[in-house]
Amino acid sequence: MLRLIKIEWAKVSSYNLFRVILIMTGSLFLLVLFVLSRIDISVPGFSTRNIVRFPNIWQSFVWVASWFNVLLAILVIVLTGNEFASKTFRQQVMSGLSRNEWLAGKGILIVGLALFGLILIILAALIYGVIFTRDMTLGLIFENSSILFVYFLQSIGYMVLGLLFITVLRSNALGIILYLLYFIFIEPITRLLCPVEVRGWFPVKIISHLTPIPEFLQLASQNGNLQTDNFSFESMGLIAKQLSQTVTLAMAVFYVILFSFLTWLVVRKKDL
Amino acid sequence: MILETANLSKRYGSILAADKITLQIEEGSAFGLLGPNGSGKTTTLGMVMSVLKPDSGWYKWFDSEPNSPVYKQIGCLLEVPNFFPYLSLKKNLEIIVRIREVEMSDINRVLDETGLINRKNSRFDTLSLGMKQRMAIAATLLGNPGVLVLDEPANGLDPEGIAEVRSLILRQRERGKTIIMASHILDEVEKVCTHVAVLKKGTVIASGEVDKLLQMDDVIIVSTDKPEILKAELESRVLVKSVIINGNSLEIIPAGGVDSAAINKLAYEKGIVLTELRIKKSTLEDQFLQLIK
Numbered sequence: 001m002l003r004l005i006k007i008e009w010a011k012v013s014s015y016n017l018f019r020v021i022l023i024m025t026g027s028l029f030l031l032v033l034f035v036l037s038r039i040d041i042s043v044p045g046f047s048t049r050n051i052v053r054f055p056n057i058w059q060s061f062v063w064v065a066s067w068f069n070v071l072l073a074i075l076v077i078v079l080t081g082n083e084f085a086s087k088t089f090r091q092q093v094m095s096g097l098s099r100n101e102w103l104a105g106k107g108i109l110i111v112g113l114a115l116f117g118l119i120l121i122i123l124a125a126l127i128y129g130v131i132f133t134r135d136m137t138l139g140l141i142f143e144n145s146s147i148l149f150v151y152f153l154q155s156i157g158y159m160v161l162g163l164l165f166i167t168v169l170r171s172n173a174l175g176i177i178l179y180l181l182y183f184i185f186i187e188p189i190t191r192l193l194c195p196v197e198v199r200g201w202f203p204v205k206i207i208s209h210l211t212p213i214p215e216f217l218q219l220a221s222q223n224g225n226l227q228t229d230n231f232s233f234e235s236m237g238l239i240a241k242q243l244s245q246t247v248t249l250a251m252a253v254f255y256v257i258l259f260s261f262l263t264w265l266v267v268r269k270k271d272l
Numbered sequence: 273m274i275l276e277t278a279n280l281s282k283r284y285g286s287i288l289a290a291d292k293i294t295l296q297i298e299e300g301s302a303f304g305l306l307g308p309n310g311s312g313k314t315t316t317l318g319m320v321m322s323v324l325k326p327d328s329g330w331y332k333w334f335d336s337e338p339n340s341p342v343y344k345q346i347g348c349l350l351e352v353p354n355f356f357p358y359l360s361l362k363k364n365l366e367i368i369v370r371i372r373e374v375e376m377s378d379i380n381r382v383l384d385e386t387g388l389i390n391r392k393n394s395r396f397d398t399l400s401l402g403m404k405q406r407m408a409i410a411a412t413l414l415g416n417p418g419v420l421v422l423d424e425p426a427n428g429l430d431p432e433g434i435a436e437v438r439s440l441i442l443r444q445r446e447r448g449k450t451i452i453m454a455s456h457i458l459d460e461v462e463k464v465c466t467h468v469a470v471l472k473k474g475t476v477i478a479s480g481e482v483d484k485l486l487q488m489d490d491v492i493i494v495s496t497d498k499p500e501i502l503k504a505e506l507e508s509r510v511l512v513k514s515v516i517i518n519g520n521s522l523e524i525i526p527a528g529g530v531d532s533a534a535i536n537k538l539a540y541e542k543g544i545v546l547t548e549l550r551i552k553k554s555t556l557e558d559q560f561l562q563l564i565k
Binding site: 003006007010011014015016082086087088090091092093094095096097100101269270271272 | 318326358
């Protein structure tokens with residue numbers, strides 16, 4: 001395990017694009033949070049500052065961070081695609097690395113990038129939360145923080161799907177274009193063509209719904225736990241009815257396993 | 273046995289790149305895979321190095337089923353050098369060292385041996401083609417493996433570079449390593465290898481010891497106005513190993529014990545007028561070309 005981590009680190013640590021995308025992801029994320037924290041609209045019983053206060057901060061920051069998961073997935077596509085393009089995957093296999101070990105290395109890369117996102121959220125949330133929350137308790141700080149696990153799973157889901165695309169296509173340009181097309185056009189159009197009851201079960205729908213748009217109006221209400229559905233986007237008809245969180249989580253895990261298995265099959269069977 | 277293959281075949285669409293390749297390579301030998309471009313040398317090496325999946329047949333390294341630990345005992349250069357372009361030579365070799373689980377100090381040794389020690393911190397993509405080739409050879413030497421698999425190791429090198437690589441390979445051979453080398457250059461195989469398999473269109477058409485397989489036969493050049501008839505007569509009487517018609521001339525490699533006088537006598541008896549009859553010393557290249565024609 002440590003050996004594979006060292007191998008993967010040696011490959012990426014000196015790669016400029018790797019650094020650029022990580023810095024870009026971090027910077028853009030922090031920039032959005034900064035803008036979000038500057039919005040201060042307060043009326044009696046309602047304050048936008050609640051969005052950056054514990055415990056709501058976890059949900060809102062995770063949602064913002066989820067925008068950048070596609071960037072991390074593109075990074076995985078590029079790093080893996082490079083190994084096909086420059087045939088270094090082939091060189092490593094000839095040197096004694098098994099195909100399974102190579103794939104495990106990519107798994108480590110994906111988990112590492114997901115951890116990067118996770119740590120970024122935790123640090124940012126702790127800093128902003130401490131700045132903007134009054135009357136903090138330990139319980140309040142970590143309330144709702146379980147959504148971090150959901151973010152982690154979502155992040156892995158996006159990247160594993162990217163890994164599957166690039167192992168099948170083996171071309172960075174094609175991999176990135178088709179990956180984005182799948183997100184923006186192919187799956188949404190396919191969903192539209194399917195019966196309503198099937199639409200919620202598609203992979204991107206499931207994975208993206210792990211961190212749905214927070215109900216900001218509800219979060220911004222004075223006590224942060226408004227129990228009415230009046231402010232729900234779903235009840236307003238702005239978004240389609242979704243599967244329950246438990247089913248969504250289970251399906252996301254299923255898709256991550258399925259994409260990983262398909263990637264393993266492709267890596268195992270194809271010539272290098 | 274270091275490597276044994278049986279009926280290894282590989283097809284790319286309608287092209288049969290390797291057709292029932294059967295080889296046996298013994299420890300300590302220097303085995304050449306000789307053939308023109310597209311004859312299936314790289315495909316064969318790709319299959320035994322586990323990067324290409326054979327359609328049929330099997331192979332064994334060290335008398336056992338191939339697996340990744342086996343490949344740690346083999347240094348391989350297949351086609352062009354494949355390294356991370358943005359990494360230095362040292363960093364690239366570090367990756368191989370970690371894969372092979374050998375000492376980091378080995379990096380300096382192999383870079384020194386291949387004359388690249390001064391460039392160890394240079395990015396791989398800044399090297400010349402010849403240096404890249406030497407870097408690939410350096411990678412094959414990491415961990416001091418007992419077997420070297422080299423596919424066109426002199427590819428892209430200038431004459432001086434070719435001589436350097438050759439002497440490097442010969443040094444490895446002298447140290448008792450088994451060398452498996454694919455090349456389309458006869459001279460390279462002849463100077464390095466003890467055994468050779470000649471490939472043509474994916475098939476092994478001849479194999480054995482280099483000295484015996486590529487022995488120097490004389491070629492008899494005959495010119496006549498009836499080349500087809502003379503060729504048929506020679507072949508029907510089994511007087512020749514091979515005959516090639518080139519216009520009105522025939523290039524004849526005679527069978528054992530047959531000389532130019534016997535051919536002259538046959539032509540006279542059949543009423544075929546010879547306008548030229550001379551003996552040309554055959555080169556190894558002639559023998560190779562005869563084999564692959």
